[in-house]
Amino acid sequence: MVTAQRLAKASPLVTAAMVEAMEFPHLVQKYGIRAVPKVVLNETRDFTGALDEADFARMVIKAGGAKS
Amino acid sequence: MLEEKIREEIGGEFRSLTHPVRLVVFTQKEECRFCEDMRVLAEDVAAASTMISVEVHDFVADNALAASLGVDKIPAMAVIGPEDCGIRFFGLPGGYEFTSLVEAILTAGSDRPPVAPETAALLAKLAAPVAIQVFATPT
Numbered sequence: 001m002v003t004a005q006r007l008a009k010a011s012p013l014v015t016a017a018m019v020e021a022m023e024f025p026h027l028v029q030k031y032g033i034r035a036v037p038k039v040v041l042n043e044t045r046d047f048t049g050a051l052d053e054a055d056f057a058r059m060v061i062k063a064g065g066a067k068s
Numbered sequence: 069m070l071e072e073k074i075r076e077e078i079g080g081e082f083r084s085l086t087h088p089v090r091l092v093v094f095t096q097k098e099e100c101r102f103c104e105d106m107r108v109l110a111e112d113v114a115a116a117s118t119m120i121s122v123e124v125h126d127f128v129a130d131n132a133l134a135a136s137l138g139v140d141k142i143p144a145m146a147v148i149g150p151e152d153c154g155i156r157f158f159g160l161p162g163g164y165e166f167t168s169l170v171e172a173i174l175t176a177g178s179d180r181p182p183v184a185p186e187t188a189a190l191l192a193k194l195a196a197p198v199a200i201q202v203f204a205t206p207t
Contacts, residue, residue, distance in 0.1 A: 001202045002171040009153045009175050009182035011191040014198050015138065018168055020159025021203045023102055024141065031203070038203040053183055057190045064198040 001037050003056050014060060069105070070112040078170050082117035089120050089177035092146040094127045094139050102160040106143035109160065113169065119177060145169075149176035163206030 004016035021028050021036055031040055039056075040046045041063035051059065070078075091110040095103035107124055114120040127134055127142045137146045138156065145157040147169075155176060161169040175182055183191070 001204065002168055002175070004200045004202050005153075005155050005168070005172050005175050006182040007187075007191065007200070008155055010188055011194055013194050013196065014191070014200065015154030015156070016200045016202065017138075017156040017158060018161060018165065018172075019201055019203050020102075020161070020165065021205050023143075023159035027203070033203050036204050040201040040203070042198055053187050054190065057183070057187045060198045060200070061190060061194055065195040066193045067195045 003053050069108045075116045079116040085119040085177040086179050087150045087177045089173050090148045092123045094125050094142050094144040096127045103143045105160045147172045147176050
């Protein structure tokens with residue numbers, strides 16, 4: 001999912017790891033993955049499917065918090 | 069691993085690279101099931117452009133480097149341009165995910181704005197680090 005990579009380039013606070021689910025079954029179990037793409041943010045938030053860039057960025061802000 | 073036609077196609081796309089990109093691959097002495105495929109894929113992709121290089125490291129022997137790059141499982145590949153933006157691949161990016169690898173290289177090694185100005189403004193408000201993990205399958 002290229003949006004995650006672009007967000008990582010755009011912010012020094014964001015990293016993006018692409019994980020092949022079939023090669024890491026323990027992670028599939030850990031995160032309860034039933035469909036892909038599944039996106040996990042800081043192990044605290046997740047969503048399944050694609051989001052546009054702005055909505056994805058809003059999810060990132062929810063996961064990391066916004067500056068006051 | 070890559071067909072000549074694909075290599076030519078991505079070679080064309082990589083002409084837009086303005087900075088060198090390193091593909092830092094972690095495998096192990098007894099290569100795991102997809103480790104060899106990951107290494108060969110990285111070498112094939114790098115052969116498509118003089119702007120791309122490959123470094124192969126042993127996950128156990130080079131554990132300090134792995135840890136510094138946030139690599140905690142293999143096969144793994146860090147895509148690093150003039151700066152490390154934290155783009156990683158765990159597992160072989162085959163099938164549809166191959167496009168993600170090509171895009172990752174273009175994102176890491178080009179000067180094009182990665183996101184729209186409105187999205188950059190949103191991200192500027194981010195207060196703390198966020199690690200995104202995208203789980204996908206090759207098909």
